[in-house]
Amino acid sequence: MSHAATWLFVPGNVPGRFAKAAAAGADAVVIDLEDAVRPEDKDTARVETRRWLTGGEAWVRLNAAGTPWFDADVDAVASGLLGVLVPKAEDPAALAALSARLGTAVVALVETAAGLHRVHDVATAPGVTRLAFGALDLAADLGADDTAEAMLFARSTIVLASRVAGLPAPIDGVTTVVDDADAVTTAARYARSLGFRGKLCIHPAQIGPAARGLAPGADEIAWARQVLQAADGSAGAVAGPDGRMIDKPVLDRARAVLRP
Secondary structure, eight states, X not given: OTTOOEXXXXXXXXXXXXXHHHTSOOSEEEEESSTTSOGGGHHHHHHHHHHHHTTSOEEEEOOOTTSTTHHHHHHHTSSSEEEEEETTOOOXXXXXXXXXXXXXXXXXXXXXXXXXXXXXXXXTSTTXXXXXXXXXXXXXXXXXXXXXXXXXXXXXXXXXXXXXHTOOOXXXXXXXXXXXXHHHHHHHXXXXXXXXXXXXXXXXXXXXXXXXXXXXXXXXHXXXXXXXXXXXXXXXXXEOTTSOEEOXXXXXXXXXXXXX
């Protein structure tokens, strides 16, 4: 599950959608206690989440540490839990303590200036198994636009921190449109080009488009096969199908493209 590509959120206060989310085909289902739930519905969301976890499994996005709801959230997810997504992750010690308290994996959502500044420490905190990116929250925190250009440094920094820490490639944030499959695929493909291998989804209709964008394209697969064929049996660098030299980094990339 640490390498899951598509992560589907479902509001914690709408239990009628839990089973539908579980059957929608996402690699991971995340019951959301945070952004998708209004303050007045937090108690209901916790009750329904606990009820689901007594007979099923899911990830849960908690409310951030320091909010009035955090401790109650943690108390509500004691069983049936695959792991937690922690929003506004900034404090490595707090993440480690949460993982120890719950005995489960933590996906740290990097979505504040402080979190991005400390992302290397966050990535190496005990219990943190993967990083995820919250572009909308970070843009708001920075007073920046949520555009590819404005968020490029943040995305690249999160990818770098994940690699240095030995974590799986990170999970990119949501695309807010739900009725434009091409936009979701394009966003996922862009994230993949930067080194992401997962995407948060807010609607079942986004799962397929996100998966397509995160997967190697037909041209990329064909290139990788041609590279490996050209290099087969060679003891040194050779010219590839595009006339460029094939050496170890090129071979490593080609093998990664074709890896299941």
